[in-house]
Amino acid sequence: MTIPEKIQRIYLVGLMGSGKSTTGKLLAEVLGWKFVDIDESVEEMAGMSIRAIFGAHGERYFRKLEGMVLNRSKYTNRVVYACGGGIILEFNNREFLKEEMVVWLDVSPAEAAGRIKSIETRPMLAPTDDVADVLHNQLLDRQGKYDFVSNMKIATGGESPEVVGSKILRKLEDGEFDA
Numbered sequence: 814m815t816i817p818e819k820i821q822r823i824y825l826v827g828l829m830g831s832g833k834s835t836t837g838k839l840l841a842e843v844l845g846w847k848f849v850d851i852d853e854s855v856e857e858m859a860g861m862s863i864r865a866i867f868g869a870h871g872e873r874y875f876r877k878l879e880g881m882v883l884n885r886s887k888y889t890n891r892v893v894y895a896c897g898g899g900i901i902l903e904f905n906n907r908e909f910l911k912e913e914m915v916v917w918l919d920v921s922p923a924e925a926a927g928r929i930k931s932i933e934t935r936p937m938l939a940p941t942d943d944v945a946d947v948l949h950n951q952l953l954d955r956q957g958k959y960d961f962v963s964n965m966k967i968a969t970g971g972e973s974p975e976v977v978g979s980k981i982l983r984k985l986e987d988g989e990f991d992a
Contacts, residue, residue: 816844816985820914821890823981826901826959827918827969828948830925833895835974836918840981841893850895854882876903883909898951901958910962914990916981917963922948924970964990 823840825833834850841848852863855878859866866875879897883906886894900906920928926945960966965984969977984990 816982817988820985822886822892822894822913824886824894824896824910824913824915825918826896826910826915826962827898828920828922828925828952828955829898830928830948831898831918831920832928832969832974832977833918836969836977836981837893837895839974839978843978843982844891844893846891846893847889848893848895849886849889851879851882851886851900852895852897855879855897858882879903880906899955901955901962907958907962914985915963915965917959917966918969918977919959919966920969922946922952964992 823837823846825837825840827833837850838848840846855866855875856862858878858881861869863875866878876899879900880903883896883900886892887909896910901910923945925948929944965981967977967980967984972980
């Protein structure tokens with residue numbers, strides 16, 4: 814697998830349920846790189862679950878920790894990062910990501926809702942019975958930001974993580990991305 818040498822980190826963004834973690838693990842394995850889930854890194858840093866962070870400190874505090882983890886990622890190479898769905902909400906995160914290789918995994922809110930197994934661990938969804946509606950509204954709010962930071966957009970609807978990963982690798986190898 815030969816991708817341009819200048820690409821040392823790949824960040825996957827998109828709605829929750831778009832396949833960032835699953836695809837990211839597969840992509841890292843094929844490249845022989847490390848995989849990091851930014852949400853898991855935030856939990857490790859805080860010593861508590863994301864739900865507990867939201868409950869005890871609120872979304873602003875979570876976003877601050879998320880930004881800290883993202884900023885530290887610039888000191889690593891050969892890593893695929895799965896970003897939280899809302900990482901692009903903060904201006905500083907968007908400015909950081911704009912300078913990196915970012916792949917937007919685009920999925921319909923309805924399909925993303927069907928992929929989400931439990932909303933109890935997802936504080937942005939927990940207060941609702943209509944996950945697809947919440948994701949639809951999030952997408953309306955976020956799609957311009959995802960578009961701004963991404964070098965490549967991959968539709969994940971109806972595709973397996975293996976196929977999505979293969980599409981990403983093919984586009985990287987062929988130089989089919991915004992530099």
